[in-house]
Amino acid sequence: MPELPEVETTRRGLQPHLLGRSITRTEILQPRLRWEVPPDLGAKLGGREIVEVGRRGKYLLLRTSHGTLIIHLGMSGSLRIATSEATLRKHDHAVFSLDSGERLIFHDPRRFGALLWSHIASDEHPLLRSLGPEPFDPRFHGGYLYQLARKRRCTVKTLIMNQRWVVGVGNIYANESLFIAGIRPDRQAQNIARKRYQKLAETVRQVLTDAIAQGGTTLRDFSNAKGQPGYFQLTLQVYGKAGEPCPRCGALIHMQKVGQRATFFCPRCQR
DNA sequence: ACTGGCTCCTGAGGGC
DNA sequence: TGCCCTCAGGAGCCAG
Numbered sequence: 001m002p003e004l005p006e007v008e009t010t011r012r013g014l015q016p017h018l019l020g021r022s023i024t025r026t027e028i029l030q031p032r033l034r035w036e037v038p039p040d041l042g043a044k045l046g047g048r049e050i051v052e053v054g055r056r057g058k059y060l061l062l063r064t065s066h067g068t069l070i071i072h073l074g075m076s077g078s079l080r081i082a083t084s085e086a087t088l089r090k091h092d093h094a095v096f097s098l099d100s101g102e103r104l105i106f107h108d109p110r111r112f113g114a115l116l117w118s119h120i121a122s123d124e125h126p127l128l129r130s131l132g133p134e135p136f137d138p139r140f141h142g143g144y145l146y147q148l149a150r151k152r153r154c155t156v157k158t159l160i161m162n163q164r165w166v167v168g169v170g171n172i173y174a175n176e177s178l179f180i181a182g183i184r185p186d187r188q189a190q191n192i193a194r195k196r197y198q199k200l201a202e203t204v205r206q207v208l209t210d211a212i213a214q215g216g217t218t219l220r221d222f223s224n225a226k227g228q229p230g231y232f233q234l235t236l237q238v239y240g241k242a243g244e245p246c247p248r249c250g251a252l253i254h255m256q257k258v259g260q261r262a263t264f265f266c267p268r269c270q271r
Numbered sequence: 272a273c274t275g276g277c278t279c280c281t282g283a284g285g286g287c
Numbered sequence: 288t289g290c291c292c293t294c295a296g297g298a299g300c301c302a303g
Contacts (some may be wrong), residue, residue: 075297
């Protein structure tokens with residue numbers, strides 16, 4: 001589920017509740033997530049002040065002086081702040097009690113998410129080490145994508161969804177960005193001109209920026225730290241719209257699988 | 272080295 | 288109403 005805008009929306013919502021606070025108690029109700037939750041996670045976190053509420057790609061990073069709690073939301077994960085009396089729901093897998101009296105609750109029906117501990121600088125953690133640049137990093141630009149594409153045999157959509165090359169772009173925002181850039185998702189990455197990659201890099205940044213401003217996209221179950229949905233789904237132009245008219249030219253939006261993922265595009269506008 | 276396919280889960284929705 | 292099938296914001300892992 002959550003792509004960069006949803007994770008960033010979550011981060012911004014959590015920050016005022018977590019920054020400068022300490023975790024007084026950790027309850028793991030379901031340790032079997034993407035990876036087993038470390039049994040000593042509570043001991044590592046206990047009493048440590050949260051000095052930074054960060055994000056790297058789709059990972060949330062709660063940094064303390066002794067290490068970092070790495071959180072990934074997978075496909076269906078969410079985090080919310082609740083009072084100490086609030087009742088738990090099905091699929092609430094972890095509860096972190098704070099010295100403010102509030103609780104941070106990790107909820108994830110499909111359990112593709114992760115809660116991990118990094119005692120080293122989190123950038124060096126194996127999961128984060130080989131991540132590509134943030135889309136807002138100046139190192140991410142059209143020329144960078146173009147150079148990458150020279151030596152790969154994959155579609156342009158697969159290229160921009162690979163977290164190794166650029167982080168944060170998932171299925172929804174890949175579809176939307178390629179529509180706005182006018183590029184067919186199933187085009188071989190090698191066969192696209194430098195100038196079009198410049199447009200694509202700008203478009204990716206713009207789409208993610210707009211989505212963050214709208215609080216992310218809620219298709220079925222995303223909600224922010226307060227349990228509220230996002231609104232970017234109202235802005236979606238092609239994702240999930242197979243058979244509907246293209247908002248630009250009126251041709252019917254086409255759906256096909258690209259790299260095993262549902263892919264939506266306008267066969268007339270996108271080349 | 273890459274690339275494509277499979278896999279981990281639960282729940283929703285459609286067809287019969 | 289129920290059963291069965293397919294599909295879903297991710298991404299690591301493995302074989303080829």
